[in-house]
Amino acid sequence: MSHLSADHPKVAAPRIGVLIANLGTPDATDYWSMRRYLSEFLSDKRVIDLPRWKWQPILQGIILSKRPFTSGANYKTIWNNEANESPLMTITKEQVAALRDRAATLWGDRVMVDFCMRYGNPSTASAVDRMVKAGCDKILFLPLYPQYAGATSATANDQFFRALMQQTWQPAARTVAPYFDRADYIDALAGSVERALGGRVPKKLVASYHGMPKRYLMQGDPYHCHCQKTSRLLRERLGWDKGVIDTTFQSVFGREEWLKPYTVEHVAELARQGITEIAVISPAFSSDCIETLEEIQGEIREAFEHAGGKEFTYIPCLNADAAHIDVLTTIIGENLTGWI
Structure with a gap:
């Protein structure tokens, strides 16, 4: 970028982003962490499609006064205390680490692999923003749902598109089709x-x-x-x-x-x-x-x-099993055709 004037905003070298999306997890098992997570999840129109005027008073006034306690107790039974996170977070990190290794071997530093959660953290918007700032002018979005459903695949895609709407320089985008019958x-x-x-x-x-x-x-x-x-x-x-x-x-x-x-x-x-x-x-x-x-x-x-x-x-689920990582790597490679 040596041809840019001295006062021009910094422009990162072009890269391709691969954004893995999972469902989500509370940040902790206490009442308020659970309430924030459940409120976001159960307020999603793709999950509960009742009219907002009818559903929100029930959700905020009745369900979220009790359910965070029971859900928090359930999470405590499986919580990864060593890492202070849910197993879903631990496993997703393992999957992404394995995919980063595969991407580095296949495509070097041209491809950036990251992850987001539909509900909770890291948010889809924060992950997209990270990728854009790192120079990703193309992003492949992969929801970790083999079978398509409006309440899983579609709402993850919705959130990805909302995140793109926040970007001044919007990257080109692709989403991955369901892979239930591969x-x-x-x-x-x-x-x-x-x-x-x-x-x-x-x-x-x-x-x-x-x-x-x-x-x-x-x-x-x-x-x-x-x-x-x-x-x-x-x-x-x-x-x-x-x-x-x-x-x-x-x-x-x-x-x-x-x-x-x-x-x-x-x-x-x-x-x-x-x-x-x-x-x-x-x-x-x-x-x-x-x-x-x-x-x-x-x-x-x-x-x-x-x-x-x-x-x-x-x-157990396929998690970070090598065969599962092979499948996801192949899917990613197929969907990057023409980009790399």
Whole structure:
């Protein structure tokens, strides 16, 4: 930039940004940290689509007076006390560190890899701002959701676009499509199942996905279909008979009907039917989090055992497993075509 005049604002050398987005996490387990996080999460119109005038008094006056205490207690059971952060934050950092290493090997310092959270910190806006200041005139945005849903992929993209609106010099942008049916992603899932089960076929493998109101499906959200296809492709890749894998949905909130069957009810019913040995996997989560470490291994496991279940095996998320990093690196490379 030697041709610039002395009083011209500093211009960084051009780079390409790869921004990884995860759901989010509270900064701590105390009441106010939990309240800030839950307020941001539950105020998202993509998550709760009730009219603001109707929903906000209920949220701010009733739900957030009690829920931060119970949610904080749940987080305390899984909190990474050594790093003073949630497991989701720890795992996301590990994933990004691995992707930075891969990017450095493939593309040198031309590509900058960073991460953000849809809710909580680091915010999407702060991450975009960091990238722009570092010279990124192109940004690839990758939400860590294999299956598309309005309440996950779309709201992450929304926040990314809002962050771009704040930039004076707006970078070119791309978003990554859902990857629920990619062969390499299915291979990575299958590998995790085979390692966890030692090659044996369980009586039942319950594929538990995060839930959503059934109404969203009827409005055109493809999430339910993506989940069903992931489960089918996983079963076919493992070479198992039909009926071994059941697709269920967890984390129900509110009174309206959500996608069924509900995981907590389904595992109890399996136990009552005499199926006392099951395994559970969570293909919708790229990183272990409160929904897997506390809900599945706590509430859902307890429901199964209380109904007579004997052996409950939880298969961890792909996290920073090398096969998962391979998949994400390939996806990134494909989406950088024409940019690098």
